[in-house]
Amino acid sequence: MMNDQQLLRYSRHLLLPQLDIDGQQALLDAHVMIIGLGGLGCPVLQYLAASGVGRLSLVDDDRVELSNLQRQTAHGSADIGLLKVESAAAEVQRLNPDVQVVTHAVRANADWLMAQLSAVGDAQEEQVKVDLVIDCSDNSKVRYDLNRACIAHSVPWVSGAAVGLNGQITLFDPRQTDAPCYRCLYPSLDNQQLSCAESGVLSPLVGIIGAMQALEALKVLAGIGESLSGRLLTFDALQGEWRRWGISRNPSCSDCQN
Structure with a gap:
């Protein structure tokens, strides 16, 4: 149950009839993994921390560089050279010291994701079941590995991307019957997508997409609204324009049909 300080901190959430006390408690009880702490991951972790998601696992093996600071708002000039997980963890604690933070200075791969999304602990730390993953990695290989791991363990995940002057967001939820997966949408990308380092990106764009990823995560965790x-x-x-596209499940998909 929430204490008096929490009731005050989250009072604007509690005023929302769709969320109320039960929804906020679901956020406090939730465990979210964020993969990638760059332009998308920064607003995601900031909004999830401020909103009271109880446990955040932060995954990134990179260090903060000067060129990151144009768009990666959880890191500052004093953080250059630090691991991004260290800088990001400090930002979470600054925003909301009640949030539990677990850092993983690793590059996520298939075996690691399979192990982390299982509910089995290890000798080093207690492992708590991940309720939802948010991919902010800008790496299609990681997304394919994550897609298979989430299907295997029935974990929903929010996918976002932003490069140049365009962005996108969706949710993949293997708990739903006949829901499409990432490979249904992109059968074979082979990491041919352009990166921000190659084509640039407008700073607020990653904030818009990252905030939308955080919004979608909160909706799913609290069980409110219609998911993506x-x-x-x-x-x-x-153009300042959003478009919506339907995604169908591929009956011959090699990931979700096995």
Whole structure:
């Protein structure tokens, strides 16, 4: 149950009839893994921490560089050279010291994700079941590995991407019957997508997409509204225009049909 300080901290959430005390308690009880602590991961972790998600697992093996600071708002000039998980963990604690933070200075891969999304602990630390994953990695190989791990362990995940002047967001939820997966949407990308380092990105764009990822995560965790499962939202920053696309499950998908 929430104490008096928490009731005050989250009072604007509690005023929402769709969320109320039960929804906020679900956030406090939740465990979310964020993969990638760059332009997308920064607003995601900031909004989830501020909203009271009880446990955040932060995953990134990179260090803060000067070129990151144009868009990665959880890191500052004093953090250059630090591991991003260290800088990000400090930002979470600054925003909300009640949030439990677990850091993983690793590059996520298939075996690691399979192990982390299982509910089995190890000798080093107690492992708490991950309720939802948010992918902010900008890496299609990681997304394919994550897709298979989430299907194997029935864990929903929010996918976001932003490069240049365009962004997109969707949710993949293997708990739902006939829900499409990442490979249904992208059968074979082979990491051919352009990165921000290659084509640039407008700073607020990653904030918009990251905030939308956080919003979708909160909705799923609290069980409110209509999720983006089966829908892809794309955003054209130059035109200020959102478009919605339907996603169908591929009956011959090598990931979700096995």
